[in-house]
Amino acid sequence: MDDPTATFKFLGLTFDWTTIISTLLAMAIVVIVSVVLTRNLSVKPNKRQNVIEYLLDFTNGIVGGQLSKKQARQFGLFAFTLFFFVIVSNEMGLLLQIKLGDGVTYIKSPTANPIVTMTLAIMSLMVAHGMGVQELGFKGYIKNMFFTPYAWMLPLNIIEQLANFLTLSLRLFGNIFAGEMLLTLVANSLAWPGHFNGLWSVLSLPIEMVWQGFSLFIGAIQAYVFVILTGVFISQLSGNE
Amino acid sequence: MLGLTTLAALPLGNMLFIIIAFLLLMLILKKVAYGPLTKILDERADKISSDIDGAESARQEAEQLASQRQSELAETRQNATKVVADAKASAQKQSDSLIAAATDRATSINQQAQTDAQKLKEDAISGAKDDVAALSVAIASKLMQKELSLNDQQALIDAYISDLETK
Numbered sequence: 064m065d066d067p068t069a070t071f072k073f074l075g076l077t078f079d080w081t082t083i084i085s086t087l088l089a090m091a092i093v094v095i096v097s098v099v100l101t102r103n104l105s106v107k108p109n110k111r112q113n114v115i116e117y118l119l120d121f122t123n124g125i126v127g128g129q130l131s132k133k134q135a136r137q138f139g140l141f142a143f144t145l146f147f148f149v150i151v152s153n154e155m156g157l158l159l160q161i162k163l164g165d166g167v168t169y170i171k172s173p174t175a176n177p178i179v180t181m182t183l184a185i186m187s188l189m190v191a192h193g194m195g196v197q198e199l200g201f202k203g204y205i206k207n208m209f210f211t212p213y214a215w216m217l218p219l220n221i222i223e224q225l226a227n228f229l230t231l232s233l234r235l236f237g238n239i240f241a242g243e244m245l246l247t248l249v250a251n252s253l254a255w256p257g258h259f260n261g262l263w264s265v266l267s268l269p270i271e272m273v274w275q276g277f278s279l280f281i282g283a284i285q286a287y288v289f290v291i292l293t294g295v296f297i298s299q300l301s302g303n304e
Numbered sequence: 305m306l307g308l309t310t311l312a313a314l315p316l317g318n319m320l321f322i323i324i325a326f327l328l329l330m331l332i333l334k335k336v337a338y339g340p341l342t343k344i345l346d347e348r349a350d351k352i353s354s355d356i357d358g359a360e361s362a363r364q365e366a367e368q369l370a371s372q373r374q375s376e377l378a379e380t381r382q383n384a385t386k387v388v389a390d391a392k393a394s395a396q397k398q399s400d401s402l403i404a405a406a407t408d409r410a411t412s413i414n415q416q417a418q419t420d421a422q423k424l425k426e427d428a429i430s431g432a433k434d435d436v437a438a439l440s441v442a443i444a445s446k447l448m449q450k451e452l453s454l455n456d457q458q459a460l461i462d463a464y465i466s467d468l469e470t471k
Contacts, residue, residue, distance in 0.1 A: 101336055104344050112344075143333065181319075
């Protein structure tokens with residue numbers, strides 16, 4: 064599945080067009096949706112405001128269930144942005160994939176790219192570690208992370224921290240990547256030159272639809288799981304097991 | 305699709321880009337959605353709790369007023385009963401005193417009338433006595449004028465009259 068990629072270099076760093084365009088598109092959708100939904104805010108909400116309030120209540124609920132009030136307040140914006148961005152990214156590729164003549168897929172789910180999910184995981188863990196330090200102080204944070212409940216558990220704890228990063232990033236990537244890959248496979252089989260026959264395309268359309276629906280569901284679940292796990296890590300690193 | 309070969313080739317630039325873009329997104333969302341929404345939600349929570357407090361205090365006030373009314377009503381009723389009883393008692397007293405006065409007056413009038421009547425009777429009797437005496441004398445003198453000379457019979461007449469007068 065090594066499709067060609069389009070890259071460019073800037074300041075000695077290599078950038079990948081697909082990632083940049085997809086990420087920016089997902090972010091643009093997030094911003095546009097929030098701007099549209101938050102016009103004319105009032106204490107007595109209208110329909111549009113209800114939608115985004117529900118979303119905010121949802122992420123605040125995830126956060127509030129795990130963290131102290133003070134930490135929930137700090138983490139609220141990050142959780143809201145993270146959930147909104149991840150869910151839009153997850154679903155975007157199911158509705159829209161653009162492949163140009165050079166064989167490069169320019170627009171797809173950003174979260175079907177391991178670099179993106181790893182970056183998100185790094186940010187989440189940085190937030191979690193930062194809030195751990197803030198809560199326990201640096202000494203307490205180190206002790207809580209590596210020497211709890213017993214000092215001899217240090218190796219296990221180190222592995223756990225690495226595992227946290229990998230599970231958080233690769234779970235999201237794996238789910239979305241697999242969903243899109245299967246979708247592409249089914250779609251390609253529909254328009255496979257030389258293999259086109261009427262019966263097969265009629266059969267694959269419902270399969271495609273079913274898989275698309277299931278992937279939508281998975282995308283939402285994974286966004287939820289990503290935010291909830293970030294909350295769990297914050298909670299763990301702040302000393303509440 | 306991105307495979308492992310690209311993973312090694314171009315992570316850093318993409319990562320930096322994503323981190324910066326995500327931070328910018330967070331900033332925009334804070335300005336556009338999260339900040340205002342949180343403010344609105346807080347306002348609503350404040351409003352609801354203050355409304356509940358207001359309702360509670362209003363209810364207490366109403367209850368207090370109701371009990372105050374109740375006690376005032378009871379007091380008023382008691383007062384009214386008392387006033388009526390007082391009025392009744394004073395009316396009774398007044399009527400009793402009036403009746404007593406009337407009785408007294410009637411008794412005194414009665415007595416006065418009796419004494420007056422007695423006096424009149426006595427006066428009449430004594431008047432009648434005098435008249436009878438005078439008439440008797442007149443009749444007697446008329447009858448005796450022919451047989452008795454005034455001089456001869458003077459002593460007899462005097463004795464007769466004095467006898468009458470002592471009666």
